[in-house]
Structure formats: structure tokens, C-alpha cells
Amino acid sequence: MDWREELKNNVTNVDELKKYVTLSAEEEADMRRIVDNHPMNIPRYYLDLVDTGNPQDPIRKMCVPEADELIVAGAMGETTGDPYGDDKHDKGNGILHKYSYTALVVATEYCSMYCRHCFRKRMVGLPNEQTVQNFRGAARYIAEHPEITNVVISGGDPFLLPNEVLRPMLDALRGIPHLNYVRIGSRAPVVFPMRFFDEELLELLADFNQHKALYVPTHFNHPNEMTPVARQAVQNLRSAGITVNNQAVFLRGVNDDEDTLVELMNGLLRMGVSPYYLYQCMPVSRVRHHFQVPLKEGIDIIDRARRRMDGYAKRFKFILGHDIGKLEVCGRIDDKVFFKQLHARPGHREEASRMLVRQLTDSGGWLDDLPEVEI
Template sequence: MKWMQELQKNVTTGEELACCFPDIQSDRRTEEMIRKYPVSIPAYYLSLIDKDDVQDPIRKMCVPSFGELDLEGDMDTSGEGENTVLQGLQHKYSQTALVLSTDRCAMYCRYCFRKRMVGKVAEETAVDRESVYRYIREHPEITNVLVSGGDAFLNENSVLQEYLENLTAIPHLDYIRFGTKTPVTFPQRITEDGELKELLCRYGKKKQIYVITQFNHSREFTEQSEAAVKCLQEAGIIVKNQTVLLKGVNDSGEVLGELLKCFTRMGIIPYYVFQCRPVTGVLNQFQVPLLRGYEIVEQAKNMQNGNGKCFRYIMSTRRGKIEILGKGAGDNEMIFKFHQAKRQEDKGRIFVRTLGPDDCWIE
């Protein structure tokens, strides 16, 4: 397929990075870092970077830095391992099944919460897909499936068709979701593949299909990315967005607010603003303190009309998705609520914590 050939041109080595960015040296240390956390940058996304600005927010999301070698943090901050019921299949919340369909992405984000696996090994991905379908069929409490990865749209169309053929045939599923960042990083995967659009159109008539994507900065909205979103919408897909709050990228109310305006303009549903997870290689680079994050989110929210305010500021922890509701009565008190919970006793529970100015996470 043409899109696969195009991905072969991605920047993946220290030598190629050094050719693009004069401040990067192609040396042993750079190559060791890339071996630990692979690099892959499509030509399209590379073109969005201001190469004269080492603090460019687009660059920060795709170009590695030695801060990734910091060993603080956790490789599995939300307990994916303990919720894995089959290789590649997680069942943390009763109504949702999550399939890790591939370890590949069109671009490897430097803040990825699956740095432990993405671009490196397929040991956590679904190999025995028949067992995955069987598990979902045998668990009628599951009403939706999220096919993710890596990036779900890095699967070949034949694999996507197999997922759709099997999942749309399961009566107790209400809808199917695909997690993909290709509208943002590699839009030609969608705009130049008529077969993909036809598949989504055909199976979307059997069950509603959602695409969950991830725009983090308004500069990622280009003629090409907007065309990819429109292509999905024309196929009957509901497009939702999960933004990650990232230091040096979108950690100001104005920047985040402009991004949210792009969603309402494009008919994208703003789903979550995620607190960046304390992942090893990410924690000290991208996390924003919770007290400051709340102020940023509120400032951005106040710039929106009604449709732009429908997202939630969320942390995804081992016990569930926790919404950051607002400030409490005491100094530095923050009110939290379980938006989704693994345990019955946590569902809907509201609690208060006193936070320090540098606290970026709670347990």
C-alpha cells in the first residue's frame, strides 16, 4: 500500500535527526537513547516544526531529548498489566474491552504512556484475535470495544476489516472505537486510501464507529489534517479528541483554549483533557502540576462556547479515571471524582486532597 511505502521515509535514526536539526549530534549517546525509545517522524509532521526554535511545541512531541533517560516514574501507571485478560486484551471497566492491536504508530510521541512497548515489541499485542472475539462474545456486560495500540490505523485494511466483521456481529456491542493519531501525524493514511473509507462506511451501517484521536496544539490543524477529519466524518464516523496537557506544548490557557476552538469549528467532540501520566522517561519532562493544570483548563474552558465545554479534565490511574473537579474550601484543596472506576466501591465517589505546588499525580 502507498501509505506503507511513505512511512519507510520516516526519520528514525540519530543520523537522520542530525541532518534535520543542527543542535542534535549523531553520536553513541543519541543512538542508545533511540534504541531505548524508538523515533519515527513522518515527513508531513516534520514539516510542521520550526527548525530554528528548539522550544517549538511540535518538535517537543516528536523529537527525542536526553531527559527521556531519566529513570523516575513507572512504565505502567494505570495498571494495564493487571487488567490484561488475554494477550492484547484488557478488561478494566466492566462495559469496555481494550484491544492492543499493534505496537506500531505512524509517529512515536515522546510523552507516550506506553513507552514500554510502542515501537519495540509485540509481546503485549493481540496475536490470537479469535480468542479476543470469543472473550468479548462470552462477556455480555461489554457494550463497547476500543481497538488501539500503538495506532489502530497502522494495521492493514484486511486486519481492520477482520476486526469490523467480527465485532459488528456481536449483538451486545453498541459501538466500536478506533484509537488513532493518523489524522494528526499522518493524514494521508486516511485521505489517500479509498478502501479504508469504504470499510468504515460499510461497517458503520451495522454499528456506530467512533475514532478517538489526539490533537494537542492548534498548529496541528492543517489543510491535510482537516481533510482527514472530514473524510472520516463523511464516512459516518464520530470523531472525538483526547488532548494531553503537556509542559512546553499546551500548558497555557490561551494555547489550550485555541485548540479547543478548533474542535468545535471542525465538528470534533472534545472528550478528555488528560493529565500527563508519570511514565518513566516522561514524568519530569512533560507533567504539569495539578493546581496549575486546573487553572489552565479553567482558563481555556472560559474561552469556549457551550459545545466547547463538554470535555473533562481527567487522570487515568490504577483504580480508574478520576475527574479533577475544582478547588475545595481549604488552601490548595482539590476536589476529585471517580468518572470511571475499576472497583464497585469507587464508582461515583468524590474525595478531597490537599496538594503541594509541585504535585502532578495522586495515588
Template sequence: MLSWKDLLKDNVVSIEDLDEVLNMSPEEKEDLVKVAERHPMRIPKYYFDLIDWSDENDPIRKLAVPASMELNASGDYDTSGESTNTKMPGLQHKYGATALVLSTNVCFMYCRHCFRKRMVGYSAEEISNRMEEAVDYISSHKQVNNVLITGGDSFALSNNMIEEYLKNLTEIDHLDFIRFGTRVPVVFPQRIYMDDELLGILKKYGQKKEIIVISQFNHPNELTEEARKGIKALKDIGVTVRNQAVLLKGINDNADTLSTLLNNLTAIGVHPYYVFQCRPVKFVKEHFQVPISEGIDIISEAKKNLNGLGKGFRYAMSHPRGKIEIFGKAEGKIIFKFHQNKYEEDSDKLFMRDIDEEARWLDADLNLIR
């Protein structure tokens, strides 16, 4: 019987692997090779098989397969100021109550909209390689009541490493819960439901501290039977699963698609947490960003088809100064509010800006920019 590790060996990792499904001209292929040299391609066969190759606008294809638009270098690699929040390699502390551990630069799939393109699958300089020091930092900062283990993808870690993190962190009295940031339930759920050892580890330590999996389903086509099976396996052992989607041009930037996604998530007990404004990341910005004003309209229309649980998410951006909720529009203004803040003076701050139909982000002074 094949294990999930056997299945993972069937990854699609080179542009040449696309020859059978894409009729590329030499010029097109050369462009994709250039893209993949800078930001590699890696697609589990499971996810690859979800693509409808007869549709050049297939959303799964856009999420997984490099495109020539990624040659556009506009944008920035660190759009939320992660470098300024780094306390040691692999540990960030931006918000008082939350410590973030970058546990790996590896993912089972390299998403084309990734906001950590600067490091994921590419550079290990920002990765935590001394767990003991990270745990010591968290232990000594009593205001930290939760830890987010992310990457890369935290479920790309070995079971031994996941257990080591949980063994150490669940011993810290002032931690209330531990979160794992992962796209594995989306791109390779077999890693969850075929791995009794992983489920046993999560169940064991989940009896000491609450464990929450934060995933990222962005399109209804990702909610396959296998994905539902992976979610059920987590929920059956008492793990909470929440979802952070990203509003992405050509993927979910219409109300019907977004409401279908969120309704389907709540139906299986995965509560929407955020819908994020896509960050203006280098080689991502022009490809995937939706204007904020348009995003507000999409969110507002989608909410008409959602129940109370489905409406519980916040439409927000991860800005260098904090998580800023995008409230809506009124009298020619866009209304924003700080949901989390790096600086005390921004705590719970409300502000408004004149509507700019093309603006997609806020600058350092909180002015709308295109």
C-alpha cells in the same frame, strides 16, 4: 501517482537523519542515540515538515523528536495498572462496559510522551495475536457494550486486519459501538483521505454498528489543512470523531493554546472528550508532566474562551483505580471524583486533598504525590 504507502516510506527514523536540521554537539548526539536505542524515533515526513527548526521550543518538535530529558528514568512504565487488567495477551478489561484490544505495537509516529513506552515500537509481548480468542471473550461477556481497538496505533493495521476486526465485532449483538484509538489523523492524515479502501471498510461496517475514531490533537499547529481533510473524509462517511488531548508541559500548558486547540476542533466537528493529566511514565514524567494545581488553573482559564461543546470535556487522570476527574480547587483543597471505577467501592466517589502546588499524581491510596 504516489500512494499513502509511498509517502510513508519517507519516515525519519534515525538520529543521523537530524544532522541537517539540528546542530548537535557529539555529546548531545550521543544522548539522543541512547534515548532512541531504548525508545525508537519514527516521524512521518509530513509531520516532520511541520517543525520550525529555528525555534528550539517548537511544540511539534517536542512531541516528535527525542530529547536528553528522556534519559531521566523516574516514573513507572505501567501507570494505570494495565498489567492487572489483562485477561489474555492483547485484551484488557478494566471497566465493565468496555473491552480494550491492543491490536499492534506499531505507530506511524512514536510520540515522546507515550504512556505505553514499555511496548510501543519496542515489545510485542502484550499484543493481541489471536483475534478469535479476543472476540470469544467479548462475546461471552454480555456487560461489554463497546470495544476500543488501540495499540500502538489501530490505523497502522492493514486494511484487511481492520476489516477482520470489524467483521467479527459488528456481529456481536450486545456491542453498541466500536472505537479506534489513533493518532493517524494528526501525524499522517494521508493514510485516511488517500485510502478509499479504508474509507469503504469503515463506511460498510459503520452501517451495522456506530464507529468512533478517538484521536489526539495536542496543539493547534497539528490542525493543518491535511488533518482537516482527513477528519472530513471520516465524517463524510458517518464516522464520529472525538479528541483526547494530554496536558503537556511546553506544548499546551497555557490557556490560550489550549482554548485555541479546543475551539479549532469543535469548529470542524471534533468534540473534545478528555484533557488528560500526563501520566508519570518512566522517561516521560520529568519531561512533560504539569502539576495538577497548575493544570486546574490552565483548564479553568481556557474554558472562559470555549463554547458549550468545547467545555464538554473532562480533565482527568487514568489511575490504576479508574478514571478520576479533577474537578477544581476550593478552600485550600483539590476536588476529585471517580468518573469510571475498577472497584465497586469507588463508584461515583468524591474526595478532596490539601493543595500541593508541586503534586502531579495520586498514589494507590489516592494521596497527592510529586
């Protein structure tokens, strides 16, 4: 199967979706309003994983638009289109340089699937100014900044670029001596795994990996995504020498219970994928109010799940990807939550590795929702 031909069969409008999922008249009307603002794009492979008899099916929640996406403000607090502060760190040519040692290159705005919980929802799938027009310009910026030790090629989904586009991108990074490794962030192993049955792609990645370490952070959120095809896609990457890590997002109605988290982390290990991050859902407009779990509730769910995991399964960090930097949620004592800052913005080096303490509230799901408190 030619993966590019199969992409043409993606479900991208409500009329096509109705062939797969039953919609009430009200749901259909809401959905048409939603997709005008945030496009729908679902591979047939992933849509086939939906339990059509269950309106609360977790796979459906991640791919099919819901009326809750019309909510832009509500009881959980403020929302934003740019929770990670991407715009502040845009250096042109698609480069986001937020941490001194890491350059993130937005290589494409296109994904094989537009996840309904996406934190770049405002830009993915739409024309925007953050698409790389000239990757060589991005590579020049990286070469001129020796403090950059690693590059993340992101998007969108870089693996939806043809091999003939990916090859010169990687070649442009291959000879930069101060780069220790390169990451290509992708949800394609989960939602469009047939991409990784392309022998030319696998040979391209294996060759680059011989010169500079290559990692693929992927994004399994639920055990039902771990199909035999997805497992084989991961195995194909691993057989090419690629290290695969997982960055899940903690999502209400998808994985916000201890049984699911235990099954997810154990399932990753069975595939040879390292559980790396579990992200708190960001306060993104049209996402927060139906996907974000309050921290007070979420910390307890995750702690109960961790008690049932072995050492490798519980290695993941529970993370807030905040504008000020990445924060690990270390846990809580009574109603006080403890954060450890892992990275800090340029000019704020003193903030790296600091501890922050906040007062938990019943509904607070983000650092900014929680009052400062002394211990």
C-alpha cells in the same frame, strides 16, 4: 501516494534526523542513548511542521527525543512503566478488561509516530506480549462476556494495519449483539493524515458504521497540528459517518497555557471534532519529569482557559487515567482539589461516582503525590 510506501520514508535514526534538525554534539550523544531504549519514528509530514529555528517548538517536543527522557526519577516524584495498570487486566489475546463494560484490544504495537509523551512508552515500537496474535480469540472473549457493551481497538495505532487486516477484525465484532459501539483509537489523523485518503479504508469504515456505531477518538494536542491536510482527513472520516472525538494530553511546553488551550478547543470544533478529554500527563518513566504539569498550576491554567470558551468548547473533562479508574479533576478550593471517580475496577463498584479530596502541593502532579484531607 501509497501510505505504506510513505511510511518507509519515516525518520527513524539520528543520522536521518540531522538532515532536518540541527543538533549539538551533546544533544546528538544524548539522543543516541535515548533511541536505544525508546525508538524514534517520525513521518516526514509531521517533521515538516517543526519550526526548526525554535528549539522549544511544541511540535518538536512531541516527536524529537530530548535529553530529559534520560531522567527516570527526580523532584516530581516516582515514575512507573505501567501507570494505568494494564498488566493487571491483561486477559490474553491482547485484551485488557479493566472496566466491566469496556474491552480494550491492543491490536498492534506499531504507530506511524512514536510520541515522546506516550504512556505506553515501554511497549510501543518494541516486541511485546500484548500484540494480538489472533483477533478471533479476542472476539470470542468479548462474545462470551455480555457485560461488555463497547470495544476499544487500540495499540499502537490500529489504522497502521492494512485494510485486509482491519476488515476481519471489524467483521469479528459486527455480529456481537451486546456491543453498542466500537472505538478505534488513533493519532494518525494528526501525524499521518494521508492514511485517511484511502477510499477502500473509508468504505470499510462506512460499511461497518451502518451495522454498529463507530467512533474514532483522536489526539490533537496543539493548534499547529490542525493543518489543511489533517482537517481534510477528519472531514473524510466524518463524511463516512464516523464520529470523531479528541483526547488531548496536557503537556508542559506544548499546551500548558490558556491561549493555546482556547485555540485548540475552538479549532477542534471548527473541524467538527468533539473535545472529549484533556488528560493529565501520567507519571511515566522518561516522560513525567519534562512533560507533566503540577496539578496546582494546571488546574488554574485550565480554569482560566475555560472562562474564555463557549459551552461546546468547554465540554471536555480534565482527567487522570489512574490505576484505580478514571478520575475527573473537578477543580480546587484554596489548596484542596476535588476529584470525581468516573469508572472503577471490577470488584470495586462502590468506588464509581465517589468524590475524592486531596491536599494540593506545589509539585504534586498525580493522585498518589497528594495527601488525603477531610473537608
